[in-house]
Structure formats: structure tokens, C-alpha cells
Amino acid sequence: MIPTKDSIEPDDRQLVDTIRGGDPDAFEQLVRRKTSKVYALCYRVIGNPEDAKDISQLVFIKLWENLEKYDSRYAFDTWLYRMVTNVAIDFIRNRQSRDNAVNSNLRLVKTSTEADQGVNVQRKEVEAVFNDISSVLSPKQKTIFVMNQMEDLASAEIARILGCRESTVRNHLFNARKLMQQQLQIRYPEYAQLWRNRS
């Protein structure tokens, strides 16, 4: 029987053990394995590719410096995501204090006629809309919304990552939706009609 790729490659915990044993190549393998995942979360939370890249690199450097603290009884991804969210939330807080929400009202409100014509939804535009309206969310609200809606993580898992109660996560999600709905209604009424369907 030919060994499959999965049977050859060590899992995350095994890789961490090898790194702790002093093998820097194993760390490179871990970085390569997690890059896309870490970058994706950073990008969705931060909304800027270059900043997301810098923050992702910072996450891996912190990971290297704190690897001894990882408790292998828990899932590695949960620990990694906790690091990503902490660094990303810190970054957004610093950026918010710098920018002071300057960009929050840049988009002109569409006229009712335009809104009535409906919308041909495209992911690029949805992404721009999300980046725009999510600026009103707190860093934690945005992170939770991204993890739940885009990373498909259940609220229980998000609670483990953030070290809070599941009810807190659900509360943040509810408030995030409410705030985003308000912003959609004001700035993108055509999208507000769509998003109102269920949420």
C-alpha cells in the first residue's frame, strides 16, 4: 500500500514537539502549513492585504517565541487562532485610535431609485461593503463576526479561542448584526433589503 500524504506528514502536535526538540525546519513546515489560514483570518478582520501580511508574520514570530507555552492537550488551531485574534484586535484598536474613524462616512448614500433597482451581487463588491460597514464594529465584534460567518466556526469554538463564555460570543454576534444592519440601511439600502431577509 502506498502511503498517502496524510500518513507521511506529521500532525500539528507532532510538529510542535519536533520544533521543541530544536528542529527549525519543522517550524518552517508549520508556518507553510498555516500561512493561508492565518493570513485569511487577518485579512478578513483587518481588511487590508499589506497590513494583514505584516500582522500574519508577527503572529508567526510570536508563535515561535511562545511555543513552549502551548499545551498539547488542546487543539493547536484554537491556540493559534487565539494568538491571531489577540494580535489582530490589538492592531485594529491602535489603528482606530490613529484614524479616529475618519473613513466611516466616505461613501455617499445611494439614492432610493438606485436601491429600488436591486443589486447584482458580486463578491468583490460584497467585500468592499463589508469592509466599509464593519468599521463601526468594535474589534472584538468584528473578529467574532468574521470567525462565525466567514471561517465557519461555531460559537462554542469561538468562545474557546477568545477565552470567554459562549453567551458572550452570541451577544457580540447579535450586536454586530444589528450595527451592520443599521449601516447597510443608511449607506447601502440595496444590500439592506437582501440582508434583512433572515438576520
Next chain:
Amino acid sequence: MNCDTFHAQFAPASEDAVVLAHLRSCDACLNFAAEQDGDVLFRSLGGEELVPPGGVDAFVSDVMREVRLRGTETTVTRRTAVWPRRLAVAATFAAMIAGTAVVYEIDHRGDAPVQTAAVVHHQFRTAVKPVLESYDSKNATIVEVPSAREDVTVVMVFDDSLPADL
């Protein structure tokens, strides 16, 4: 999954990973799904793993360079940190020894100032007492200084022409 299958299988609030994967890669089906379930609007942004600008290889290379650099800095810092510590210890010992020596010196100067004071006192007495009488001649100057007692004591005779045994 193709678009036809997606249309057939899509249901509001679907958590099916395959359905969501198609939704996240097909704008035409996103339109269709969004009309039935507005909640998919922002869900469509997730899923796929993204590649950082410059590619994964460049990213990993940057991270590893930084990690090695920090590792080197830590080693160098540790090495260099030993010397200042040793110097500090040596300086502390030197300061302690010097301090002890100074204290010893001050303690043993306890007698010396008494002696010095006596000498100074003696000089002081001879210097400030008024000259009561003096004799001048071509060859000699004699200065008489009153003592504590009643008699007069000749304290200085300056005369080169006088015999030495005078």
C-alpha cells in the same frame, strides 16, 4: 459541485461545506442564494484560504529570516550580557575594597590630627605674640618674645658675624 446541483441543493441557513464552497466561488449562484437567504451575503466572503501578497514562499522566507535574526540577537545579547554583569561585580568589589580602605584611613587618622593641632597651636602662639622690644645693629637683629612666665625669652637672633657659640 456545479451550478445546477447547487440550485437543487441550496437551502436557507445551509451549513453544508460543499454548498458553501460553491457559494464562495460562484457569483451567479451567490445572486441566486442571496435572494433566498440574505444571510449568505457575508458568508460568501469566507472559506477559501487566501495567499498573502508576494506568495507563500516569500512569506515563509520572511518569517524564517526574522526568526533566525531574533535567535541570533538573543544569543549575542546573552553573550554580551555576561560581560557587563562580570564588570559590575568586579566594580562592586573594587568599590567595597576602596571604601574599606578609606574608612580604615579615617579611623587611623584619629591620633594624627591631635599631633597636627599641637604643631599648629605652637606655631600660632609664636606668630601672634607682639614683639615687645627689638635691637637692631649692622650685624644682628634680636627679637624677644614674652613667654607665659614673667621672664623674657630671646627666641631669635639673626647675626651672621657673631660666633656660633654665643
